[in-house]
Amino acid sequence: MVAGHPGSAGPRPSGEVPSDPDLRPIHTLRLSCDKEVVSLMQGRTLRNSVTSLYKHLCVRHRQQWLAQSSEYLSVLKKFLVPGTDPSTITHQLPPMVPVPTPKWLLTVYAQDVLSRLEETKARITSIYGAILKMDSTKKVTKKLAGAASGTAAWATNVGNEFGQVLISVLTAGEGEGLLPMCVKLMERYQRAGEDPPQLLYVDQDCCSTTGKAAAMFHAWDQLVVRLDVWHFMRRLSPMTATSCTASSWAASPSASSNGMQRMWPRGQAVGAREAPRSRGHLTDATSSSRPTAKELAWHCRHRTHGAQASEELIQELLEDFMDRTDSMGIRLLDQEKMEDIWQT
Known part of the structure; x- marks a missing residue:
């Protein structure tokens, strides 16, 4: 792992450089790091941080140090022969060299990125x-911090x-x-x-x-x-809400219009219903049930209805809500204001 530490591939002779560039270690001022350790930092995810890698290396190095220490103590028994003074043989174990800090690991990873910068840019x-x-x-x-903050x-x-x-x-x-x-x-x-x-x-x-x-x-x-259809929905929703005479009903036409913009292709939706059955997740009793929203998102891709179909659907939605009233008999939409917004 880290050159010169227990658990590494072993110390390399001075001046010896592997012919394969992928096997060459990354050198810093005092230490060098194996490419295998650097590769573990390439797949950075939420639970795969440099700190977790540092803890993993500490565990691996301690296990290797204990194994080597056990081997060292077992070798000492060979020197206990008749006529040998036992006091001259030391039983003190060699100390384990500490693993470099997470900050040093990040520095090594940055050097590795710079070494393949042109390839990454390409x-x-x-x-x-x-x-x-x-x-x-x-x-x-x-989220910019330090000298880059506010630039x-x-x-x-x-x-x-x-x-x-x-x-x-x-x-x-x-x-x-x-x-x-x-x-x-x-x-x-x-x-x-x-x-x-x-x-x-x-x-x-x-x-x-x-x-x-x-x-x-x-x-x-x-x-x-x-x-973009998402920004269209974000613009249409507040405009629709301004024409609502009752604030509690403002979300009804907005939510309905959002659902009208996207659809699931019929062929993909059928495939989403058949996929759980092929994996044995559905029984004969539940095979006719509709797929959930999560199953649809897993097997299908959204697509829009198109400009003409979307316009017709929104027009039908507005006409449907235009004559509706609440429990007090008050219209939910201001017809004059809504018509002006939709025309614009």
């Missing part, structure tokens, strides 16, 4: 897509239809502040000989081909810019 910049989505958030920039206001990501991130930047503002990012993205497609994307989903500036989002990607003249 993999990241080799991702493309025909359907892109651009979104900005402030949640990431609020950025927005974190903008551009992803493709497979959920892969093409580019991610930190900026002081949206709009024209994202122009260098858009230029680099267009140049990447051009240098790689990839076809320009066909569709771009954004959270604003989507209502015309001459909007800001379309202007930033000026080299892609065939690019269609549309509003």
Whole structure:
């Protein structure tokens, strides 16, 4: 593991360097670390932190030290022969060299990342897509600490239809502040000989081909810019709520409209019902039951109804709620205000 410690592959002779680059240890000022330990830090998850790796190494090193100590004491018996003074043989065990701190492990991991930086950059910049989505958030920039705190206001990501991130930047503002990012993205497609994307989903500036989002990607003249369905639902819900005369009923049309935007494909939904039966999770008595929302999310993918079908469904929903009243006979929706909002 850590070179020079119990549990490692053994001390390497001075000047000997393995021919295979994957087997070469990572050297620091006083210690060196085996590549096997570094590979354990690559899959960082919620329960796989550097601290947990440090505790695991401590346990492994202590077990190895105890095994070597037991072997050391067993070897001492061979020197207890007639005529030998037992006082000259020491029974004191050699101390176990402590495992380096988690901070040192992070330093080693950072050096390993820097050694393959060009390869990592090549993999990241080799991702493309025909359907892109651009979104900005402030949640990431609020977590910046130290010297980087307060240096950025927005974190903008551009992803493709497979959920892969093409580019991610930190900026002081949206709009024209994202122009260098858009230029680099267009140049990447051009240098790689990839076809320009066909569709771009954004959270604003989507209502015309001459909007800001379309202007930033000026080299892609065939690019269609549309509003993301999630942001559409977030805009429609508060507008619907403002036209409600009773606050307790404000969530009813909003929640119904949210459910109308997405649907489960019929073929995938049938597959979600048959999958538990094939695994033996359903009996004959429960095989006709409908799959739960979690089962649908596991086997299916959401898709939208489309612009025309969504418009018709929302129109039917508004017409259905327009004439409804509460227990006091008061209309749930202000008809004049709702019609003006829907027309806009």
